[in-house]
Amino acid sequence: MLAIGAAAQERTLDPVVVSASRVEQRVFDTPAAVNRVDLDWRNSNVLGISVAEPLAGVPGMAVRDRQNFSQDVQLSIRGFGSRATFGVRGSRILVDGIPASMPDGQGQASTINLASAQHVEVLRGPWAQMYGNAGGGVLLVESRRAPDTPTASLRLAAGSLDFTQMMASGGMRINPALGLQAAAEGFSTDGVRAHSAARRRYLDLRADWQTDAATSVRVGINGFSQPQAQDPMGLTQAEFERDPGMTNPLAFQFDTGKTVDQYQLGVQAERRITARDRLSLTAYAGNRTLTQFLGFSGVAPTSSGGVVDLDRNYFGTGIGWQRQPDSGDRIPLRWSAGAEIEAMRDKRRGFVNNNGSEGALRRDEDNDATSYGAYGQLGAYVRPDVQLLAGARYSDVRFKVDDHFITAASPNDSGSVSYSQFSPVLGVLWSASESLNVFANAGRGFETPTFTEIAYRPGGTGVNFGLQPARSRHFETGAKMQRDALALEAALFYSMTDDDIVPLSNQGGRATFGNVDGVRRYGLELGARTGWRSIDWSLAYTLLYASFTQGFVNADGRQVNAGNQLPATARHTFQLEATWRPSQDTSVGAVLHAESRIYANDINSEAAPGYFTLGLNAGRTFRVGRTQTRLFVRVDNLFDRSYSGSVIVNEANRRYYEPAAGRTFVAGVVIGL
Template identity: 50%
Template sequence: MRPGGTQPSSVMHPRRPCLRVPAPRALALAALLLTCAGVRAADPPDSAMAAATGETLPDIVVTATRSEQRRFDAPAAVDSVPVDPLRSATPLVNLSEVLAGVPGVAVRDRQNYSQDLQLAVRGFGTRSTFGVRGVRLYVDGIPATMPDGQGQASTADLPNAGRVEVLRGPFAQMYGNASGGVVQVFTPDPPKDGFTARASTGFGSDGQWQAGVALAGGNERLGGSLDAWTYQTDGYRVHSAARRYQLNARVVAQPASGTRVTGQFNYFNQPLAQDPLGLTRAQADANPRQAVPAATQFDTGKNVEQAQAGVVVEHQLSDIDSLSGRLYGGTRNLYQRLGFSGAAPTSSGGIVDLDRIYGGGALSWSRRTTANGLPLLWTAGVEANGMRDGRNGYVNQDGSQGALRRDETNTATDLGAFAQVDWTFHPAWQVVGGVRASRVRLGIDDQFITAASPDDSGTATYSNVSPVLGLVWHALDSLNVYANLGRGFETPTLTEVAYGPGGVGSNLGLRASTSRQGEIGIKWQADGQRLEAALFDADSHDEVVPQSNNAGRTVYQNVNGVRRRGFELGWRGGFLGQVGTPGQGGGSRIEAGLAYTWLDAYFGDAFVNAQGQTVAAGNRLPGTARHSVSAEVAWRPLAPLTLGAEMRVDSRVYADDLNTQAAPGYAVFNLRAGYEFRIGAARAYLFGRIDNVTDRRYIGSVIVNEANGRYFEPAPGRRFFIGLRAAL
């Protein structure tokens, strides 16, 4: 027993009912292709502070250490952000809309749907110029990160999500090839007692339009949902229009007591995503809406189509043993036009045509028992994932496909095995220890061999053992103190090993980056208030950075002594009592939250960069802000009405390793309002928001080490979005 007489919850068995949040009452089932999913009336509040609805955040179940537990008891820095698409005063298109209030996380909407979000955790992932690296992504237990470590955040179904979890620090290593953290999106179960329907639509500045429908139904044994949504925009900048469509289906069956089967299908289609490319600082200051001439000349942008299916089976073997397994597979087709012709014989071409097949499986076992009368949880598992890319490159003849310049098959596989023990060895003390063995193999089979383009074929194998150890002191019912240490690794991606020095051959000799990480933190919660703080330190060796760029072929190298250390603070709470009916639009009259991050990320050793210049020891890691602040407050003067304000502050961000180019610091303010009402039997929510109220000009994101010196991607000025959602 913990001091005060309560049982530690964090070591209880996965799926134990007392730990699970009640399943929200609606998901989705039947669809329309031009629509954007509505929401569930009973979902938890949407933002990290729950400010949109005024309800106090539940201490919901998280999966930080490969087993479910209360986030308050996890021996790590972990945030679980509830999502309520009915009462969220935001379009719910990008993860940046829900993760802005999580300390330690930098997620930037680039206003460029051709390149995806920039997502980094504690400074890991900042080197990526497209996609997500250094951070593992999962959607409903299925990896959205490929075996080589590169992931895509755009396919997550946020309009129907129930929560988004973010794990930072050493325990991320239990998930394999990741260094900074893990981001998981979870969809709630279909209702178990009937049928629900939802619909939504909205429009805003720069030609934004969104619409969606969702239906769901079921009983105790079988439920299903289907939703579809669309989003389109003309773009803030010239040549930045985008259209995307998504269809998601889910079936949850419980054929026997103790057995649960979840099947899911996802289809994502982005037929238009123009790329305005980056700007120089002078161009961004003169006209932030412009695109460089190369963008229109080469019609830069990409088309993406992805389909994926998976099944997750959970079975209770006995009162103390359970098994969980998953199988999944999918295809991804990408056609991308880059901002150069690629006509040179040594070039890989200015057009990328990729056909991908991927899939994998995993099996894990858990046993909940006791030692000396106190809870003991064992977990062990194995997993395997693989992908195969057919990759062609062509000359970009002013937006049209020209001669072949690249023809190869790329493969990546990863095998992993892990074991973990979670033991409350004293009523006030808990230890969590684990180890993971990983093996990643990259392969290139080159079929385009000429005098100017020699054979790039080859393989590389990376193996690593990642131990992690955490300790929690349950000092009070309201106070936990924890510390952890761990070691992890991050392999280069297939993109980063594609070209060798001088742009000739491959670079399969590139080494995997390894890191040693540690953190200490506290978690306190009482009387509707929650405060969390963490100090962390990470030391990386063989970090992957650019070495040269030749005819569109970026060559990477390893450097040592990269250091990331910092402090994270998060607070949220409610004030002034209750208004309305709790759970039905009720809650505190004022809800507020604050997230602060201090990050000192720098190169500890000097090295020669892509321009042949020496990067001095002590230079800051590009793409990282030293100080970041996010604040939010919501006021509910009346039960159906919510008024909110948001603030985001970032300090200066360097764009290159030399620290000669930087985006200045900025502060932006947003306003929002929402009104909930009924139309017959349907609940409706009308909302509106104004972003960047002061119309501040600022750089929203930087393209790290951009070869042409066009580092900067301006953020939009003042703009609005208005939406209407309904649930039956």
């Protein structure tokens, strides 16, 4: 999403640089569908508790706030990842170059600290394959650097649903070579429904060290704690229509919910070898512990239990080389190459859920996943107005299970499996004029099963090592226009996936998955931003056709017909945002969001109806010397629309629907230097 300059009728767009294509260049010159969303909670009316709000205006993306902090937001790109029952699936997430997605492809958007984030880059389509194990796209989050002069900001906010929030950040230079940056965030809420209360805490500490004129090092320590996240579970269609505010009685019986703690240390180093060459190195390690109570007991001898206990250690390293073209080159070349290793080691146990307390042991195993990847890409200007691009990545992902819970009813499920893929990408960029670029790309994608998806074998016990990775072919063409205060973008995309991984059943928290050939996704993305007088406008529209081209019978023996729409994908997604700035210190905004219906299951027997919502916000800044105080207020879902914000795909008991919040109010104050 392109940034608009200061309010004036003659405004021009500031150049926005991204690195999502693994080389730094302007958004306008990037030969792919990529957007940058700038984040600044200190000077905006954005709430800042989830990526759902700032990313909802990116074409091609569907970001749904489930109002269930136990399951995270639903995020999908071009229809990839829509099947995820929790977390982020089908898209890679990296924060300051460090993966927030694990080697098996499962990611957690909830760990992103928006108090420290400066911007998010969203890369969609074939070139996302350069990051490996991602079907639809990549999210790159970049944190703020230490400022040249000391700064400090504090936000306090409160509102409906007993919502309270604190965000704080500050930074300073110890000396010209060393800068420090810190950010903290915390919020709590009683939730939309009974038994949906949540509390979260974030802390980021970063040091930026310029060791010499050519070398820089960034060290980051961050923590995420979720001591409470109750799960109200889904509702049936009849329950949702009768009372969308109700909670599944099983949620109270089994005290469903999740607690999480995650801590991570990361180091990034960069060395400019020459004026054209840059070498980068990344290394990180972290630990994540999780306890989750599911909505069933798990007392059966063949069950893995209704309580999940996870202790995960993860670590990785990567090295990359980038070269920028030189004006004296006969054929200007831009290239990058690198290699990465990622690993996770899970100690996973399962216990009987004894009506909300931990019972007998039902699962005890070690899960290891390791990913090896190497990539390279090259761009060459064969003419002053034509650039050809080529890239490739080789990925090797290995899974290993060591089963320590072996009984007559639960045989030894130990084993291993590995997946590999060579993913080439080809593209072309034509600079038709100074204000118009046209591009086209084609490539192959690769998406492995996650440990969650191989955990259970359909129709039996044990690990589903027979589940295959999804392999897809991607094509896109698009155009970007940038003139004065107007930016337009459009892209047509098409993908066909064989062995796509789809949920077959989800009984009592025990989800099983299978492979299906011929899953097709295609559509249109449109985006526009402009400024007229003192009003900034932005528009995003996505037309998505996502369907099965081949019929199949799911694990419950039900026929899924060819032509059925993929569940949790909307045919139409639209967002219009307008911000009026009558002065430098005052803003009044409105956001209109609309989506067409989404099916809840593969057989397309039930669907959440389409909806639209309108939100309003306003803020005013007061300045006294270097100190500024900003007051803001916002109302979301102004017309109090009742709708299902998301669906639990293929839930076996037909409890598909997760109600969204009604009309809510939030007010706050930001004090900063």
